[in-house]
Amino acid sequence: MFSIKKSLLTSLTARQLRRTRSFLTDAYQCNEIWQERMNCSLLKKVEPEMLYHKLSSMLDNDKKQINAIDLDIFANSLTDKTYLEELEDLIYKFRLSAQAGTLLPSTHHAVIRLFLITNNTEDLIRILKDRLNYGIFPDYYLCNLMMDKFIKENNFRNAAVIASNQMLQEELDNDITKTMGLYSCLKYIINPCDWEDLKVNTEEKDNDEEETRVRVHFLRNPYFDNHFDLTDGDHLVGKTMLKISKTDNTVKGNSFKTIGLAYYNLWNELADHLEKLKGPVYSETVELVISAIDKRAPENSENLKDTISKLKIENKSLTEETENAVVEAVNKNEEKEIQLQKKIYKEYESFRREELQRYMEHLNKMKRLEKVKQVKQELKEKEQLLLFFDNEHKHDLVNEEKIKRMKKKVAIVKSPKEDLTYIPPEIRKPGFKRD
Secondary structure (H helix, E strand, C coil): CCCCCHHHHHHHHHHHHHHCCCCCCHHHHCHHHHHHHHHCHHHHCCCHHHHHHHHHHHHHCCCCCCCHHHHHHHHHCCCCHHHHHHHHHHHHHHHCCCCHHHCCHHHHHHHHHHHHHCCCHHHHHHHHHCHHHHCCCCCHHHHHHHHHHHHHCCCHHHHHHHHHHHHHCCCCCCHHHHHHHHHHHHHHHHCCCCCCCCCCCCCCCCCCCCCCCCCCCCCCCCCCCCCCCCCCHHHHHHHHHHHHCCCCCCHHHHHHHHHHHHHCCCHHHHHHHHHHCCCCEEHHHHHHHHHHHHHHCCCCHHHHHHHHHCCCEECCCHHHHHHHHHHHHHHHHHHHHHHHHHHHHHHHHHHHHHHHHHHHHHHHHHHHHHHHHHHHHHHHHHHHHHCCCCCHHHHHHHHHHHHHHHHHHCCCCCCCCCCCCCCCCCCCCCCCCCC
């Protein structure tokens, strides 16, 4: 029976931690072109505090909505952590409004980059995971940027969260995103930690027992879609590995498929995969799969371990091979993505000006229409006043019609006369004879 060499896995983990580094160059961040947005006269004139109170009051009042360009201007005008809470509040309220689907792409970049440069990563991860209430969706460029930062900081859990979110959104077409996502997931399972942060309850319990009423939601039949309902870190990481390596039949692809099935806890599928697997896998694969089996203890664990011990092993490091794949993908695509992102940021500036101009024209149009409507109403009232005696008979007819309609609506119910001798036909006294 094959057994895990824990000392080997421990030394491997320590060696990999020391070798952790950033994959992307500083040029990939496009900081200079991103900061050029602040040269716009529009953003220079923004006073964040006043704009926040204005937008927040509009969302809280009966109007209940703001324009996406207003939120975009507020988000792009921020450069430090002073108004992070206000930004999060506006994003949340905007997501619940009727305009939620109009959020501009530049707003996603402004929010994510602001949280990154202020090192408020835990709140950023919380917002990205709560897609329903915040609606912040990073593109491939932002995913690569975030994963690279988290990998550099040895924060493999957050890097794996970014990769798993892309899997849930089924957006895994970018080569850098795929290879860096595999690397992040692999590093996470080698260096496991809690997937969810522990929530500390700081509320003080009252000594006096008080009656509290809690609104109970409708009970619904339980349903698990095996995708968006996944919350277990191992399951998310395992499914991410499976999705990315689905069409990869190399030694690296087979290794990730095997690990993915184990951490996704698809034990029957894992058994079928091991029986059909003809090629070799990397040595780390066996150790990690055995670790997953020991952790979950499935019914067929002994059979799985027997099958795994008979696999062909290629004496190479899966981590090193994955790292090399990331480096290769970065070298091949980085410069192209940098030039593309610079072009996109330039387009954001021109689009923001054009969108603001269209919005201002729309507001002016609505003001003019409202003014015309008001003038027409005033002219109508003035006409009625001036021609009242000429149209008096018409007013009388109108009033008569109104009175008739009112009378028809009023139902006159007469109380029936009491008849003590009346006996309903259904209830007859004994001996009663009908005439």
